[in-house]
Amino acid sequence: MAHEYDAAEVDRQFDWGLKKKASSSGNARTARHILKDAKEFGYVPPSLDSSVARVEIPPFVRLEGLPGFFRNGMLPNVFVGPMVGQAQLFPARAISLLVALGSVGKTSSLIAMAAHISAGRPWGSGTLQQRRGIVFSVEETQQELWRKFSATAADWPDRDVRRAQEELLMYSMSERDPRLTRAVNRNIEPTGLAERIIEIVLEHEAEFIILDHLQGMVSGDLNNSDTMVAVAHACNRIATVTGAAVVIAAHTNKGNINAEVVNHGFSTGSLAMENAARQVVGLIPLPETDAKAFGLEAVRKDYIRLEMPKNSYGRGGEVAYLRKQYVPLFHTVTVLPFDPPAVATGGMVSKQDRLWRAIVDHVRNNPSATANSLDKLAGPKGVFKASRKEVREAIRELIDHGVLAEHDVSKEYRKRHGLKPQIRKVYFVKE
Known part of the structure; x- marks a missing residue:
């Protein structure tokens, strides 16, 4: 019995067993024997009565299964997100997965997209239709959101900020139980979340929902198909009842740490979730x-490749790019869309x-x-891979073309950015 556990006695029996192992010729003890002995000493196993776990499944009605046919066509699917190549993100009434390694930029990307969609x-x-949305975050506090x-x-402009504030809700789950399901004996049951x-x-009339992230909202083994099927069912229920696009952030496994492309099976855990998703990005x-x-070799770390291996509503394999931008006033990074230069025709980008x-x-x-700081990035081993003379000449040309400019810094600016007196x-860049 658990209350009679004695670590010293366990060690003694284990050592005795090791000594007996070489000379023992008896039959091996099996789990069945151990369970039998345990019952004799008062152990009561949990009930495995199948009637307890039985789920009432309604009958199938033949009339409900007849296929519908629309000779004049059907309305297109509704999408709430931005374009990725020739495909659009986040279909309504469906699950979408956005998958990446930690720190690549999942949360920042989704919040940036959510803010743009909410403000229109x-x-x-590309243009975006203004739509209401909600963000649920497992890891971020309300202040970080x-x-x-x-x-x-x-x-x-203030007008756009107010529009986004009116249309977007953001909830931190840091003080709530974030699990959509939980294990009860051998069953995976919904928690009510x-x-x-x-x-x-329904109250907010939201058209898109962001769940950030999958691993934090799952109770149990992500590699267990029963667990992931139950979670997928919960997410599909949200999408079906509300008619909203359900966008779920998820981690990929560490085997993709140096991935050059995004393929099927990119998300970690059982494939049940990828199978349930209509889009995987x-x-x-x-x-x-x-x-x-x-x-962009010198600033490669500031850019992200976005690729769509699965798209049930259109072309798959589409690609887009994002750029991280540090915002000093808020001491964090935001993500912006990046349109790369046209090099598909075979033309090379000049040095x-x-x-x-x-x-x-x-x-x-x-x-x-x-x-001075730009001078230090020159040289064959520097970030710019160019001589100091070439860097200074490039700066002068950028200023002449109205791309760069200099401005005097105030005492407050130096203090805010930790600059020397x-x-x-x-x-600064003249956008």
């Missing part, structure tokens, strides 16, 4: 081949163009960029 602001060169939202909307989500979605750091093609882009991206992401001027 363009995403890159506000920080990421504020970083995304930092340079928006899906019903609470459905209630607020993966985020990976910008591959080296893409960085060379776009002339000058690559240097220009590297300098512009560095200045954009570093509010303390000075002439002797720094009087910094470069």
Whole structure:
């Protein structure tokens, strides 16, 4: 019995067993023998009565199964997200998975997209219809959610910020039980969280829901198909009852840490969740081949490749790109769409163009960029892969073309960005 456990006695018996192992010729003790002995000493196993776990399944009615036929066609599916190549993200009444390694940018990307959709602001060169949405985050506190939202909307006009605030709700699950299901004996049962989500979605009339992230909302083994089928059922119920697009962030396994492309089976755990999703989108750091093609070797870490291996409503395999941007005022990173230069025709990006882009991206992401700091990034082993003379010439040309400019820094600016007192001027990008 558990209350009679004695560690010293266990050690004594284990040592005795090791000594007897070599000379023993008796039959091996099996789990059945151990269970029999345990019952004799008062152990009562949990009930395995099949009637307890039985689920009432309604009968199938023949009339309900007749196929419908629409000779004049049907309305297209509704999508709430931005474009990825020739495909659009996040179908309504369905599950979408957004998968990446930790720290690649799942949460920042989803919050940035959610803010743009809620405000009806363009995403890159594409337009977005304004729609209401809700974000549920397992790991982020309420303050961190506000920080990421504020970083995304930092340079928006007040009108757009207010529209996003009116249309978007953000909930931290850090003080709630975030599990959609739980294990009860041998069954996986709903916790009731899906019903609470459905209630607020219907009240807010939301058209998209972001669940960040899958691993934090699952109780049990992600490799167990029963567990993942139950979670997929809960998410499908949310999508069906509310009519909203359910977007779920998920981790990929560490085997994809150096992935150059996104393939099927990218998300970790049982494939039951990928099978239930109508779209699967993966985020990976910008591959080296893409960085060379776009002339972004020096700032490769600031870019993300977004790829869609599964799309049940259109073309799969579509690709898009994102760019991380540090927002000093909020001490965090936001994510923006990035349209790479057209190189598909076979034309090579010139060394000058690559240097220009590297300098512009560095200045954009570093509010303390000075002439001296840019000089230190020159040289064959430097970030810019160019001589100091070439870097200075490129800066002068960027200023002449109205891309870069210098401005005087105030005492408050130096204090905010931790600059030394002797720094009087910094470069900035004239957007």
